[in-house]
Amino acid sequence: xxxxxxxxxxxxxxxxxxxxxxxxxxEGMNRVQVEPEENFGSLAQKVAEILKLSDPSILAMGKDPxxxxxxxxxxxxxxxxxxxxxxxxxxxxxxxxxxxxxxxxEKDTVPITHNKTSNNVDIPTIKQDEVDDFLESxxxxxxxxxxxxxxxxxxxxxxxxxxxxxxxxxxxxxxxKIKHMSFHAYLRQINAAQQSINNAASSNNIPxxxxxxxxxxxxxxGGHAPWPxxxxxxxxxxxxxxxxxxxxxxxxxxFSSASLIDSFLNYWRSSGSQRFGYLYGRYEPYLDVPLxxxxxxxxxxxxxxxxxxDGIKLDLLWENENxxxxxxxxxxxxxxxxxxxxxxxxxxxxxxxxxxxxVNSYFLSSVECIFAAEMQHRHPNISKHSIQGKYSSxxxxxxxxxxxxxxxxxxxxxxxxxxxxxxxxxxxxPCRNPSIMRVKDSIPHVRYVPEVFYKFKNEYxxxxxxxxxxxxxxxxxxxxxxxxFPHNPSPLFNPESKFPIENREGLEHQSIYSLAKxxxxxxxxxxxxxxxxxxxxxCFIQSLGAFSPEEFKRFCKLITSKESNIEELEQIxxxxxxxxxxxxxxxxxxxxxxxxxxxxxxxxxxxxxxAAAPVSCRHCTFANPPGNENxxxxxxxxxx
Numbered sequence: 001x002x003x004x005x006x007x008x009x010x011x012x013x014x015x016x017x018x019x020x021x022x023x024x025x026x027e028g029m030n031r032v033q034v035e036p037e038e039n040f041g042s043l044a045q046k047v048a049e050i051l052k053l054s055d056p057s058i059l060a061m062g063k064d065p066x067x068x069x070x071x072x073x074x075x076x077x078x079x080x081x082x083x084x085x086x087x088x089x090x091x092x093x094x095x096x097x098x099x100x101x102x103x104x105x106e107k108d109t110v111p112i113t114h115n116k117t118s119n120n121v122d123i124p125t126i127k128q129d130e131v132d133d134f135l136e137s138x139x140x141x142x143x144x145x146x147x148x149x150x151x152x153x154x155x156x157x158x159x160x161x162x163x164x165x166x167x168x169x170x171x172x173x174x175x176x177k178i179k180h181m182s183f184h185a186y187l188r189q190i191n192a193a194q195q196s197i198n199n200a201a202s203s204n205n206i207p208x209x210x211x212x213x214x215x216x217x218x219x220x221x222g223g224h225a226p227w228p229x230x231x232x233x234x235x236x237x238x239x240x241x242x243x244x245x246x247x248x249x250x251x252x253x254x255f256s257s258a259s260l261i262d263s264f265l266n267y268w269r270s271s272g273s274q275r276f277g278y279l280y281g282r283y284e285p286y287l288d289v290p291l292x293x294x295x296x297x298x299x300x301x302x303x304x305x306x307x308x309x310d311g312i313k314l315d316l317l318w319e320n321e322n323x324x325x326x327x328x329x330x331x332x333x334x335x336x337x338x339x340x341x342x343x344x345x346x347x348x349x350x351x352x353x354x355x356x357x358x359v360n361s362y363f364l365s366s367v368e369c370i371f372a373a374e375m376q377h378r379h380p381n382i383s384k385h386s387i388q389g390k391y392s393s394x395x396x397x398x399x400x401x402x403x404x405x406x407x408x409x410x411x412x413x414x415x416x417x418x419x420x421x422x423x424x425x426x427x428x429x430p431c432r433n434p435s436i437m438r439v440k441d442s443i444p445h446v447r448y449v450p451e452v453f454y455k456f457k458n459e460y461x462x463x464x465x466x467x468x469x470x471x472x473x474x475x476x477x478x479x480x481x482x483x484x485f486p487h488n489p490s491p492l493f494n495p496e497s498k499f500p501i502e503n504r505e506g507l508e509h510q511s512i513y514s515l516a517k518x519x520x521x522x523x524x525x526x527x528x529x530x531x532x533x534x535x536x537x538x539c540f541i542q543s544l545g546a547f548s549p550e551e552f553k554r555f556c557k558l559i560t561s562k563e564s565n566i567e568e569l570e571q572i573x574x575x576x577x578x579x580x581x582x583x584x585x586x587x588x589x590x591x592x593x594x595x596x597x598x599x600x601x602x603x604x605x606x607x608x609x610x611a612a613a614p615v616s617c618r619h620c621t622f623a624n625p626p627g628n629e630n631x632x633x634x635x636x637x638x639x640x
Contacts, residue, residue: 019088021081023047024065025095026207026387029234031221034081041077047094050221058096067095126384129394131283131293135184140167140291166192167290179480183392184291186247187385209386212421214240216448228445237425239451242468242476245416249381249392251292253337253412253483256281259495261410264300265400268341270507273307276314279337280328280535283394295336295396298492299328299535304503312340316374320543327539330556331492337396338375343408352406357399364399364413365434366474372397372415373423392417396481412481419477427452436471492560497534506616506623510540512585519582529566532559546581547574 021043023030032046040061048056062070070093076084086092141164150161165172167185172178181189190208216227220235227235255261267275277300286292301324305314328334344354357363364372376393383391396412403409422428427449431438442449452468454476489495499518500508515537522531532538538556541547547555551574558564569575614623615638628638 019086021086022089022091023050024091024093025051027051036082036086037080039076039078039080040073040084043081043092044073044077051094051096053096060095062093062095065093067093070095126382126389128382128384129283131285132184132383135285135291135293138291140184140188141165142167142169142172142290172290178289180248180251181246182251182286182289182292183247183249183381184293188291207385207387209383209391211386211388211391212417213237214421214425214427214450227448231448236448237450239453240418240422240427241465242418242452242454242472244476245418245479248414248479248481249293249394250283250295250336250396250414250481251289252286252294253279253297253396253398253481254294255297255410255483255485256491256493257489257495258485260297260300261400263501264302264339265341265408267302267307267501267504267507268343271307272309272345274309274312274341274343275302275307276305276312276338276340277302278324278335279339279396279398280333281336282333283336293394295394297336298331298333300339301535301539302501302503309344316378323542324539326549327535327542327552327556330553331535331538331560333492335379336394337398337412339398339400339410341400343401346406353402353408355402355404355406357401357411358404362435362474363411364397364415364474364478366430366437367434368397368399369415369419369437369474369477370423370428370430372413373420376415377420377424393420398483410483412483414479414481416477416479431471433471435474437474437477438471439469492533493535494530494533497531497537499534499537499540501536502539510536512544512581515540516582516586528569529559529562541578544578544581546577547572551575 018033018035020031020033023032025047030047030050032043032050034043034046041056044056044059044061047059048054053059057074059073060067060070061073061076143164144162146155147161151159153159166188168181168189173181187208194208214237216231216237217235219226220230220232222232222234224230224232264275264277267273279295279297280299280301281295281297284294284296286294303314303318303321305312325335342356344356346352346354372395375397376395379393379395380390381392381394382389385391393414396414398410398412400408400410419428426440426447428437428439439452440447440449452472453465454468454472455463455465458464497518500510500514502510518534518537519528519531522528532541538559541555542552551572555569555572555574558566558568615626615628616623624638
């Protein structure tokens with residue numbers, strides 16, 4: 001208490017006017033109007049209203065920024081501001097601990113658990129990804145061998161030339177061509193900077209990260225009408241200077257098997273149209289980068305979409321997304337990113353494609369950058385090091401296109417957190433020129449756009465600062481992510497599965513009969529796991545409704561865990577129901593075959609089979625009923 005506000009020795013002369021106090025908290029600076037004779041209990045009520053806190057008793061107040069010197073409000077509640085020596089314009093430093101705010105998202109929430117202290121008080125705890133908890137427990141130092149030229153000591157000693165480096169050491173990152181440091185190395189860097197300022201690691205419990213926000217602050221405590229009726233320097237966003245993001249949340253994308261990409265490309269090979277898919281996998285430590293994270297992709301799910309040779313049209317909210325996410329969760333997977341193709345055959349017949357994306361054109365177009373920013377916003381990275389309980393995103397964007405030599409190649413990216421904030425504040429929009437992004441204009445009482453700048457080196461190699469209006473290069477918004485395949489592949493699913501891919505109308509069709517064919521190709525009971533180890537099969541089985549939710553989770557665990565006893569399948573009612581459905585499908589198929597004429601010498605059987613099958617339009621791939629001469633979708637002839 002001796003270090004709290006009550007220890008202020010200066011006296012305040014009583015006057016009959018109100019005074020303004022500045023309230024400094026982790027939410028920023030606010031102002032509150034008070035009477036000199038008010039007590040701290042009344043002040044706490046006003047501060048709680050400004051900070052949108054339900055319980056003022058969690059507040060602590062002090063005269064300096066160090067939270068350890070602040071006094072709890074219950075000790076100050078009855079003391080007057082006059083007695084504490086507060087004057088007009090003084091700053092009161094406020095600290096508090098409460099449950100982190102939930103992200104303002106329809107589908108994503110911050111999972112929170114509670115721990116008990118020795119005083120039986122609930123302390124909220126953010127539930128991060130397991131890989132984040134693991135990396136936080138690691139020291140992360142970069143070990144170096146003894147330098148034969150400069151080290152003059154024994155094997156059990158070390159010096160400046162061989163002592164371990166911090167994971168954010170810039171010289172090491174440059175020497176190893178690591179363009180962006182890992183997220184946890186970045187955390188260590190800013191924590192080290194904070195500790196050097198505070199001179200004590202335990203003196204500041206405020207999370208060091210805060211997401212960028214370029215929106216006008218509403219409500220504003222500046223004493224004017226809220227935006228859009230009024231605006232001041234306190235509530236308007238500051239000028240923005242674009243610069244390359246120094247860190248990345250995900251450092252590497254690892255496809256568990258080459259068949260994932262090959263199967264995805266089969267659609268373009270067969271139709272000439274582009275394709276889009278969601279990546280499902282898990283996050284693991286990435287040893288090639290200090291404290292790195294990699295996204296291990298185990299499956300690609302292709303949602304309903306409209307495909308063209310020059311683009312793709314799809315809905316962000318698709319009908320069975322929740323069901324597919326449930327299948328992934330039952331397999332221990334999450335949605336880690338997205339992938340799409342942008343391929344044009346060069347016409348040489350050698351399998352090469354036109355190189356469209358390179359250093360002299362673009363890597364991600366401005367439209368694709370905005371799309372990636374939206375997807376990263378929908379998939380926040382849960383972090384206990386952020387004031388909001390979330391920071392950035394682990395969602396990655398992969399593009400399959402031609403490299404400079406015309407070979408089909410995969411590139412992985414993320415967009416910067418700055419772009420996500422710019423997009424949410426409606427400050428930028430895409431251009432026709434794919435390599436540049438446009439800054440929107442301010443509209444009085446509708447949209448406020450702050451000044452946006454970017455830096456670059458001119459022809460004289462001098463770093464200059466230039467306005468981003470009206471446009472600026474998209475390269476300032478990209479974060480490069482490496483990708484590849486494992487040296488010793490051990491995929492979760494069977495890479496040789498022939499089960500049809502979903503939503504490929506006119507090319508492939510999923511049915512219970514196609515499932516029966518897959519299972520029939522594996523006669524042995526021991527191989528039933530291999531037969532069913534296909535993410536597309538599991539999604540199809542889940543859509544049949546044969547399993548209850550708990551049965552399906554157990555079913556997926558038996559299929560994806562090689563240590564499990566596959567014979568336990570017989571104990572699951574849903575599996576027995578599924579087998580009955582498969583038997584009925586096979587019986588119906590045999591019955592339909594027996595109805596077919598047996599005289600094949602005249603070709604009648606073959607002709608009847610062709611007539612009974614749907615006819616796919618060679619122009620638009622629409623599946624037409626048998627007997628049609630023209631396509632019902634595009635009107636073009638089905639033959640000729």
